[in-house]
Amino acid sequence: MTWFLLSLAAALTQAVQFAVVKGRARAIPPLVIVTWTQTVACGAWIVYFGVTGHPFTTPGAVWPAVAAAWVLVLGMSGLLARASARGDISIVGPILALSPLFTVAPDAVLSGTWPSALGWVGLVLSLTGTVSLSGTATAGPFGRVRALLARRDALDALGAAFLLGFLAAVDRYGARHLGTPSYLVVTHGGSGLLTGAIALITTPRGLAESWTPRNLVTVLAHGLLGVTGTGMQTSALTMAPAAYVNAIRRVSAVVAVVLGRALFGEPDLARRLVAALLACAGAACLLLAR
Numbered sequence: 068m069t070w071f072l073l074s075l076a077a078a079l080t081q082a083v084q085f086a087v088v089k090g091r092a093r094a095i096p097p098l099v100i101v102t103w104t105q106t107v108a109c110g111a112w113i114v115y116f117g118v119t120g121h122p123f124t125t126p127g128a129v130w131p132a133v134a135a136a137w138v139l140v141l142g143m144s145g146l147l148a149r150a151s152a153r154g155d156i157s158i159v160g161p162i163l164a165l166s167p168l169f170t171v172a173p174d175a176v177l178s179g180t181w182p183s184a185l186g187w188v189g190l191v192l193s194l195t196g197t198v199s200l201s202g203t204a205t206a207g208p209f210g211r212v213r214a215l216l217a218r219r220d221a222l223d224a225l226g227a228a229f230l231l232g233f234l235a236a237v238d239r240y241g242a243r244h245l246g247t248p249s250y251l252v253v254t255h256g257g258s259g260l261l262t263g264a265i266a267l268i269t270t271p272r273g274l275a276e277s278w279t280p281r282n283l284v285t286v287l288a289h290g291l292l293g294v295t296g297t298g299m300q301t302s303a304l305t306m307a308p309a310a311y312v313n314a315i316r317r318v319s320a321v322v323a324v325v326l327g328r329a330l331f332g333e334p335d336l337a338r339r340l341v342a343a344l345l346a347c348a349g350a351a352c353l354l355l356a357r
Contacts, residue, residue, distance in 0.1 A: 070306035073299040074315035080296035082322035084289055085159060086330055088151035091285040096273035097148035098266040100286060103277060104144065105259035107290025108297060112252040124249040132177075132241045133253050136234060140258040141265075143230035146223045154220020156331070157339045160323025162215075162224035164343070169232020177240040180308040189352030192345050235312065239304040247301045255294070318347050 092100055116123060126133050150159045168190055175181050182190065215221050241250040266274050277286055296316075303312045320343035327333035 070303040070312060071315055073303040074312045075318060077296040077300040077303070078316045078319035079322060080292045080299075081316065082156075082160065082319040082326060084292045084296070085151045085156040085319075085323050086326045087285065087289050087292065088148055089156055089327075089331060091281075092148075092289065093152045095152075095277060095282055095286065096266065096270045097145045097152070098262055098270060099273045099277050100148045100289060101141065101144040102259060102263040102266050102274070103286035104290045104293045105140065105255045105262060107287060108294035109252060109255035109259050111291070111294045112248055112255060112298075115248060116252065121248055123252070124245045126241075126245060126249075126253055129241055129244045129250075132237050132244075133250070133257065136237050136241065136254040137257040137261050139230050139234040139237060140254065141262050143227045143234055144258075145262075146227040146230070150220045150223035150227065154218065154223070155327055155333045157324040157327030157333045157336075157343075158215075158218065158220055159224040160320035160327075161339065161342045162221055163228050163231065164320045164349075165225065166228040166231040166235065169229050170235045171232075173233050173236035174239060174308060177236050178243070178308070182308065182311070185352050186308075186311065189349035192349030192352060195345055235304065238301055239308075239312075242301050242305050247298065247305060251298065251301055255297075321347055 088100065115121065147159070147163070171182060171190070216225070238250070238254075241254070244250075245253075263274075276282060300312060300316055303315075321340070324336065324339045324343045327339075328336045333339075
């Protein structure tokens with residue numbers, strides 16, 4: 068049950084991150100948000116090593132996985148920040164619930180783990196929930212998918228889900244070989260440097276404006292939520308298959324739907340809540356399959 072509780076807590080922090088970005092960070096470039104999130108996370112883990120005296124494990128042969136995580140974090144976090152800022156978080160959360168589908172194959176390659184029969188049922192339920200998201204009158208599932216993918220926030224969230232699926236498998240592999248603290252300090256640090264360099268070149272004004280008091284509070288809060296959620300999720304990944312952990316974290320979809328309606332008046336609550344609940348039913352199947 069420990070991995071389940073950690074994954075669930077990580078889900079709650081992610082839903083709040085969606086709300087923080089949409090409520091306070093719409094004017095902050097996504098690359099700047101990612102830079103701050105990764106930098107805050109790296110700093111937090113450096114403090115952890117300093118306070119606890121925990122031994123640091125150098126990546127060694129795991130460096131390719133670490134480098135892959137840098138690139139995946141850059142793409143996934145950037146797309147997710149843009150989708151949350153410009154779209155409906157009640158759409159973004161349920162679509163991100165598809166990420167376990169993209170975790171199965173890389174997790175099998177890296178860790179030799181496949182879902183059980185009930186686990187596959189859970190993954191299918193997540194997919195069904197996403198297909199039901201469209202609130203249009205277009206007939207049939209294919210029409211609904213086309214209508215959904217006509218939305219920019221949905222496309223960004225789908226891209227983030229795809230990258231997150233691969234990232235979860237890479238995180239599981241890296242954390243199992245290095246330990247959660249060592250893996251996270253090098254991945255967050257590298258991602259922060261990579262994203263910061265790109266942001267400095269492409270949006271120097273946005274990076275400078277992130278130091279204003281209001282923006283600084285926003286990016287620091289988002290970063291602290293991120294490091295907390297990622298730490299809990301990565302610890303869970305050392306205890307259970309990545310597809311399972313990733314699916315439980317998608318419970319954030321339900322919270323995102325509720326927050327989207329309560330804070331921002333987002334429409335079509337019933338349909339979006341049903342979609343999110345289907346994702347949660349898929350997560351429950353994965354828990355029982357464990």
